[in-house]
Amino acid sequence: MSQSQSAQAQHLPVATRQVGRLAQSLMAMTLGLFIVGVVGFSHIDVIHNAAHDVRHSNAFPCH
């Protein structure tokens, strides 16, 4: 276990690449929130009607 850990430690990105990992993670999270926002919260009627049962089933505020 400790061997694999030290092997991984050697592969650990340097500071700049860690920042890159953080930035990419934040980007993915923003994309995720955007998707949930559109499906669950958009006031556009067509989107509301298509996702109607999901909004109710997820207890997102609806109507």
Place this chain on the structure above:
Amino acid sequence: MSTFRSIVFASVIAGFIVGLIVTAVQQFGTVPLILRAEVYEKAAEHKHEASAPPQAILVHDHADNAHGAEAWEPKDGWERNLYTAGANILTGIGFALLLCGFFSVRSGATGEAISWHEGLMWGLAGFAVFTLAPGLGLPPELPGVPAAPLLSRQIWWTTAVLATSAGLGLIVFRRSAPAAIAGVVLIMLPHLIGAPELEHVETNVPSSLSHQFVVAVTLTSLVFWSLLGSLTSASFAYFDRPASA
């Protein structure tokens, strides 16, 4: 493989599987209750229109048009369920992207992959943040039950989600007494302010049906988040393994 690509691949796979499973679960849990409530909703609309004088019907129709009552909606049956499945899958992928973002930051910091069990814990945190906390103030509602203006509820819902996630974060990651106290206060705050609600609610939908719906939504959501947490962590660990880094 870049971190972003690993996150997206892992989230799409986990979100797709969980979305399909939850769609099946909803067909037995929440959807029959929604359909039953819609019978009451439509009956109430019918009664309202029949009892209104012609002038009022015109105004009513016009108002409905303004809100897009004529807008497209899927036909009941297969088409409706297909869109429900699509929306469930998208919701699954969206929340999986959010979870994976945390997994990626965590595993980047520790150098260890997130286990399915730790993923399950994150999923349960998601259940607390996105279902339990907002559901305390704004219980899951059936169609045909009047509620406060939509935007005010959406704002309160978002506030509850942000406060609960920040509160849980303080409690879990700070590990100091002042942070824990601040966390608990943060979680309580939106509920002390109070969710927007109508002073007088009149509905034909039986309260027993509404109660069943609260239970069905909460249980379905528990299944959704447990599966999403564990599956997302497992698929992210696969795509983010050192060999492919």
